[in-house]
Amino acid sequence: xxxxxxxxxxxxxxxxxxxxxxxxxxxxxxxxxxxxxxxxxxxxxxxxxxxxxxxxxxxxxxxxxxxxxxxxxxxxxxxxxxxxxxxxxxxxxxxxxxxxxxxxxxxxxxxxxxxxxxxxxxxxxxxxxxxxxxxxxxxxxxxxxxxxxxxxxxxxxxxxxxxxxxxxxxxx
Amino acid sequence: xxxxxxxxxxxxxxxxxxxxxxxxxxxxxxxxxxxxxxxxxxxxxxxxxxxxxxxxxxxxxxxxxxxxxxxxxxxxxxxxxxxxxxxxxxxxxxxxxxxxxxxxxxxxxxxxxxxxxxxxxxxxxxxxxxxxxxxxxxxxxxxxxxxxxxxxxxxxxxxxxxxxxxxxxxxx
Numbered sequence: 001x002x003x004x005x006x007x008x009x010x011x012x013x014x015x016x017x018x019x020x021x022x023x024x025x026x027x028x029x030x031x032x033x034x035x036x037x038x039x040x041x042x043x044x045x046x047x048x049x050x051x052x053x054x055x056x057x058x059x060x061x062x063x064x065x066x067x068x069x070x071x072x073x074x075x076x077x078x079x080x081x082x083x084x085x086x087x088x089x090x091x092x093x094x095x096x097x098x099x100x101x102x103x104x105x106x107x108x109x110x111x112x113x114x115x116x117x118x119x120x121x122x123x124x125x126x127x128x129x130x131x132x133x134x135x136x137x138x139x140x141x142x143x144x145x146x147x148x149x150x151x152x153x154x155x156x157x158x159x160x161x162x163x164x165x166x167x168x169x170x171x172x
Numbered sequence: 173x174x175x176x177x178x179x180x181x182x183x184x185x186x187x188x189x190x191x192x193x194x195x196x197x198x199x200x201x202x203x204x205x206x207x208x209x210x211x212x213x214x215x216x217x218x219x220x221x222x223x224x225x226x227x228x229x230x231x232x233x234x235x236x237x238x239x240x241x242x243x244x245x246x247x248x249x250x251x252x253x254x255x256x257x258x259x260x261x262x263x264x265x266x267x268x269x270x271x272x273x274x275x276x277x278x279x280x281x282x283x284x285x286x287x288x289x290x291x292x293x294x295x296x297x298x299x300x301x302x303x304x305x306x307x308x309x310x311x312x313x314x315x316x317x318x319x320x321x322x323x324x325x326x327x328x329x330x331x332x333x334x335x336x337x338x339x340x341x342x343x344x
Contacts, residue, residue, distance in 0.1 A: 007288040007306050009179045016310055050222075050330040116179040134179050138188055139344035146318030147325075147340055154326045158222040168319055172311035 010112045013075055013137055014104050015172070017068035020149050021104075023170030024061060025097045027153060031161050032090035042090060048155050057155045059085075061093050064148035065100040070122070071141035075115040075133050076107040182284045185247060185309055186276050187344070189240035192321050193276075195342030196233060197269045199325060203333050204262040214262060220327050229327045231257070233265050236320035237272040242294070243313035247287040247305050248279040 035042050047056045055063070062085050073080040081103065087093050115133035122129045122136075131140060153168050207214050219228045227235070234257050245252040253275065259265050287305035294301045294308070303312060325340050 007179070007181045007184075011306065012179075012184050012310055016314075019311055020315065050326055051332065054329060134183065135344065138184055139191055140341070142188075142314075143192065143318070143341050144337075146315070147322050147337060150319050150322035151326055153319075154222055154323055157226060158330070160223065165316070165319060169312070169315050172307065 060152035067145040076111040232324035239317040248283040
């Protein structure tokens, strides 16, 4: 169909990360409002784990954001900017998401459109992985991104925050 | 780059659903083995919810599989085959996943490749939604699919099943 929108690796990456990061930001705002209304120690949520050897909520948000940042940078052929994991509050996590969104917006779409075959390397030493851009995005970065984003949601839901799937899907 | 693999709506859909559905099948096998080894009532996991008004494990698997089936069918321009939600055991859920994988394998790749601009409708009545194929896949079907697949994983993890993120990412 000549009227079809172009299906592209850019459309499958940056706008998707943007959608779910914006959802996480909205969910964080609801969690913070809940904590304030109930006079709960914010750390009770921020450090909550669904199981003792799982990562706490704050790390889930940091890692989700990092998969978005890493995928955007690598697909654009740029070095991945390191962000320190120093967030201690809901406001800090909001800033982390905002910084990640601004970074994604800064990436040249034309470079990402050319990235399906781009050689991409992640990790180092024994953990080095080699991908082409398409495999990296679809089978590695997006599954990891959704895994951490959903687990962040599930941690809040398990703790009684009044959010629903619509908050996770967000707007697009 | 002339050597780039083609980035296509087929590659962003069926092989991705296949990857994560296969992961869920492997995770189900580990959960069933755990239940047998510990002599736990399987329903303790199959009906477990992370919060009273969340859906239980069995429904998370059914719905994840249904988003894969629905996305595959709609992108291929086919009616979505209804599957009854009658699963009661781990073996039943394995069959549900196997049936879904076989359905995805049956879909004509060429039809899906043409689907970025295909008009897609989901739901009925007040819940009717209209999409083009690309928006439907990237911003609706895949987020919902990952949401339910990850929540199924989180339910098992929260209950001490020895699985890790590698089991979720699986092979691709």
